[in-house]
Amino acid sequence: MTRTLNKNLPENLGQTVKIAGWVEVRRDHGKLIFLDVRDRSGTVQVVITPKATEALETAKQLRAQWVVEVEGEVKARPENMRTDGPLGSIEVVVQTVNVLSEAQELPFEVETDVNIDTRLDYLPLTLRSQRGRDIFTLQATIVNAYGEALRKREFVEYQSPVLVGSDAEGGAAAFTVDYYYDQKAYLATSPQLYKQIMVGPFERAFTIAKVFRGEKHATTRHLSELTQMDFEMGFVNDHLDVMNVLEEVVRDVVRIVCERHADILSRFNAENPLTPEKFPILKLSEVQKILGASDAPDLEPEQERSICEWAKREHASDFVFVTHFPTKKRAFYTYEDPSEAPYSRGFDLLFRGLEINSGSQRIHDYDMLVARMEERGLDPEKFSFYLQAFKYGLPPHGGCSTGLERFTARMLELPNVKEASAFPRDMTRVDARLSE
């Protein structure tokens, strides 16, 4: 008999079927045993009655996370025993139970709300919880919707490299790799230089890329390995062109996630993000004026939260753009705003209190870029591969980078970004905790 997925059981009422999945819960009522059996499509109640003698014997051994194959008849549950949900009014009355895989005793029940460290110690188990499945189901939709939104706008996806020849931006601490023959390579801190190169062939390019940050940060916002969703586009007038595309893309992603995952958002008590007609745009100096803050060159996390509260209150927006940070505080390739020097055509997009995207118009002129590198103490010789893109003609362009884990975390209002990485790496952990 071929397997029927749980979600298809209602249309098989009265039929004998085979289902397969994980035992979530076993309720032993002596003569009757009830199981909740989860497969990828849903969870259904299974009933083993004394008529199924052998099955009852088998069912007595079953515990949470055992994997079973069950044959039985799909029946309507008594009116007073129905529960909510698409499978709440049926059950499978068992003829045979076959154990596909046993499970040892669990350290805790899968749905237990354990603390973050325990959650991460037991990821192969905790990822199976409703919470774990929800987070990464929704994350998969974000990635796909982001790609679709860009493909629709004629961006071409490319695979950006992880191994790079030098710590390109000279800023974020790059991890070192032992390459061949005692040579060193580094892990990319950003796909930046490559996506700029890709403007040459494609004008519009995007990548879903792994990046690595060796900074010694132990916060709820930092990871050592992240997934970035980056795009870069040629023939822009300024940073506003990039922000327009980003805003459209974010709007598409949010809409699709909300349409598809209302159930998940509701389980997290997360509201649909507020996306007004136009996301508010503020210069850094305007933010500081609104908050009555001093004119520091960047925003503190607390200020990011405050200005987001302001945007929500004043503009009914969960998103707010901040532009015109001082050029010297941004990456070397950032274009200075000629009419607003020393401020740049760079921007951050904040979402519910957190920066989830950073971007800018870039310098496209070869001589200007080399001069900027020299100002920053970077050796243009080390960037000769990258600089070819400019030497051989690159249009005015710009782009930006969205942190997938941060975006996911803010969509679901997770307290810690580590929960939004399936296998988070940080200072103290690569799967297992590192020895001190």
Add this chain to the structure above:
Amino acid sequence: MTRTLNKNLPENLGQTVKIAGWVEVRRDHGKLIFLDVRDRSGTVQVVITPKATEALETAKQLRAQWVVEVEGEVKARPENMRTDGPLGSIEVVVQTVNVLSEAQELPFEVETDVNIDTRLDYLPLTLRSQRGRDIFTLQATIVNAYGEALRKREFVEYQSPVLVGSDAEGGAAAFTVDYYYDQKAYLATSPQLYKQIMVGPFERAFTIAKVFRGEKHATTRHLSELTQMDFEMGFVNDHLDVMNVLEEVVRDVVRIVCERHADILSRFNAENPLTPEKFPILKLSEVQKILGASDAPDLEPEQERSICEWAKREHASDFVFVTHFPTKKRAFYTYEDPSEAPYSRGFDLLFRGLEINSGSQRIHDYDMLVARMEERGLDPEKFSFYLQAFKYGLPPHGGCSTGLERFTARMLELPNVKEASAFPRDMTRVDARLSE
């Protein structure tokens, strides 16, 4: 005036438009200058006549890869001057030319058929060639079509980690990373262990993942950084269930690529791959019998080519599965075929002479897996994170891994897989050539 893309010019016949792009060729006829201007949508001829005095002066300086913005009128080309292609019967007669970006003198013309080393030395330039754009346009379609094919079959995408705690498979040489506080981490040689863990929450999971191989191979088939398209699925009967899904996915990808990129395939003189009703499946021993070869534990590259020629001749197929390699030659988690010991339920998929995919049914029983590790001299303690997935109940499952660069290379019949990586890394190169 807003920019018009070249592809939209025919519908603007008689109108004044603004276009922007790269000068591909300048033909100076003294009184008349012709330019071929490429943007992301196509290449169009631009004519500068003596009437546009200023534009003519500017145009005299223009060289290949300069980036320009041109205003002018879209006109029909004289009958006898028309060329093939969608833009071959129009031209833009210039009013103004504005230089957006200059280019230095090129080391060679972009369309020159340079050797592979020169091609790679000048990637930021050579990626702009028709060949470069074609390869990565088609590759983007492969990635997207692969994902679509799996999403359609209820696979959930996840982001697999690059940084891992140990060289999991103990086979392929893993690169070492200096992690925090003098600790070592490694670059993943495969997403294998993580996608098996993901069977727990999702039954069906896939990932587009970077993997790294520190092997000292300098061939036309090897890269040090690769993109793998991996999937893993629960509740299989055996490896044939995995092969069925893979075959369907490959069929979807090939169909979409051929539909969308007939022009690219034709520029590479690449035929549409032959995909018969059913891909032929041979055991290793059957392959060896057909080829009159000895019973070695694996196939030599030359044998892979020969059996593909056989499959094409005998089954009109560009694909052939080879199964039942000796278990001891496959990764530790490979399931032995109980009725065919010591041969395994592992398989390779060969495409036009090259292995592009490798997969198997996996061991799902915790005790059996631990025993296998011990047989292989692997320390189960080091795999304790991974082993949780088995300790807490995993169904019979299997999966496989397709090399994106190899698949791309065989679709286009490229002689060297390095051409199918936008930024290839190997023993001698990370962007620039490494010093010896």
